[in-house]
Amino acid sequence: MPDPPVLQGDLTFVSLSDLFQLLGGNGSTGVLQVNCPYAAGPATVYFQEGDPINASNAKSKGVEAVNALFGWQEGTFSFHRRPVQVPRTIKKSRMQIMLDALRLLDEGAIEKVGAPSRTGGAQPAGHKGSGTVLWESMPVIKGPVIDYMYVVEEELFSHGHRVVTEGRHGNWIWIILEGEVEVLRDTPKGPVTIARLGPGSFIGTFMIFLFEGGIRSAHVSAVGNLRLGLLDSQRLYGEFAKLSSEFRTLLLSLSRRLIKTTDRLVDLHCGTKKLPFTVKDKEIHWKAGTKREEAYMISSGEICLACRTKKGGLPLISLEREDVFGNLPFAHTGQEPHDASVLASKDLELERLDPAGLQAEHARLSLTFRGLVDTLCSSISVTTQIARHIAETR
């Protein structure tokens, strides 16, 4: 049984430089482990009396491994106090490492790793697909780890095979084990690629848990050879049923949010001017970038999300009764509260949710469920980014 960590937390709250200074100031000896869902694997840094002396991650060792860590925009860390018996491969002082790494980061020599909305879309897609690509630098959304516990069957597909057809019925979810897929929508201007998914991502959303929710909202095609894992639906239903009603509402609301954001993206691509909601009757409720930390469920009325673009505000989607909005630390959608304003109708009535409770429930989810939430939020984030890109360039 490993010893419990003496310090742990989230990199979005405590930055790596703060953490290094804290461990340094205390002259700590032990092992720091850092996990980032978007990196190839965890990283380990050994500290001797406050100074990092050795480090490794999936790709590199020594000071290079420490430098790479400064590009991790989000993730979790834990520090275990224990005697360190590894050779000293890092000779620089703590402050030198930090200042040097931050310089390299600012000069672009260290890759930023994080949700697409935080890094500005790294990892451009490798293959060319069959639809019009809306944005050349569209990132491939990947998941952190593959949890085989839920996989009941593996399926192989060759390049170009259509795995899912828009409008058809299907209440199951796959996880991508190997390869990539492109997600397409039919539009009056022909098929368009709206997302690319890679290993660890999921095909299908929480909508399958709704009685009438099994209608596929997009096509999915294999890009290159593809290996999918079919998930155990019974087991997924079982876990979904055990969640609190607030959390279930949140998951369904996020799933609807993705569909609405995608609809809006398609409208923007086709040049459709009419919005499916009104903006004029609404007033600013939360300004983008607000530091507010609450989350709400809408009981009545309507809100509209508008994101900032270089050409001004872009009305994005509307949310209605039973939809959730606000600041949820585990759900980076690239929309409110940081990157989109909330406009509210006059008759808006809200029910306040408990973000800490939701966060705790999220932490208790199975790896598969957490991965589903991640794929969903990353997809919303990427779709929002493409919509913004289209609005800015056309």
Next chain:
Amino acid sequence: MANFNAQERTIECKIVYYGPGRGGKTTNLEYIYKAGRKYTTGEMVSIDTKGDRTLFFDFLPLGLGKVRGCEVKMQLFTVPGQVKYASTRKMVLKGVDGLVFVADSLEIRRKANLLSLKDLQDNLKEEGKSIFKMPVVLQYNKRDLEEAGLPIMPVETMEKDLNRKLNAPSFPGSALKGTGVGPALKRCMELTLKHLRQELDWAD
């Protein structure tokens, strides 16, 4: 915000040298490091950032006495001037306790001084701090260039430009020759400790 290290019984404060690129921040710190060798602990960290260098070292100002039985350790930093070094600037300015703004006396650098001061104000604002409520001292650097016949601004002009609203202690000096360097740092450290005492309600 100063860091209290219970293990070593020290209070660590952060003093940052800010100012336009090539204005003499680095020369200031290099002079302090050389002249005050007996007060420094550890090596000076020097990072080559484009157009500038970022420096750091620890400084133990013995003359200022202890606070509540704790040794006071000053961490001295410079900040790279270029806009693109945002992460470095953010880390350096985070939790800053005192500032020395190094202004360039050369006439041609008048605008650069103003822009840099404005930039400092904005960056502090991002950290939730106000330049008017922080310990700040100004140093009008490169006064020695007058002897070389280069056009420099009168101190009164610089006061009017930079210190009208700030009303901070100011020191003419030459970091290259070491004049005005010690007094500016000493005053900044005194102000920083005074500010900390007030803020933390440490009655000595």
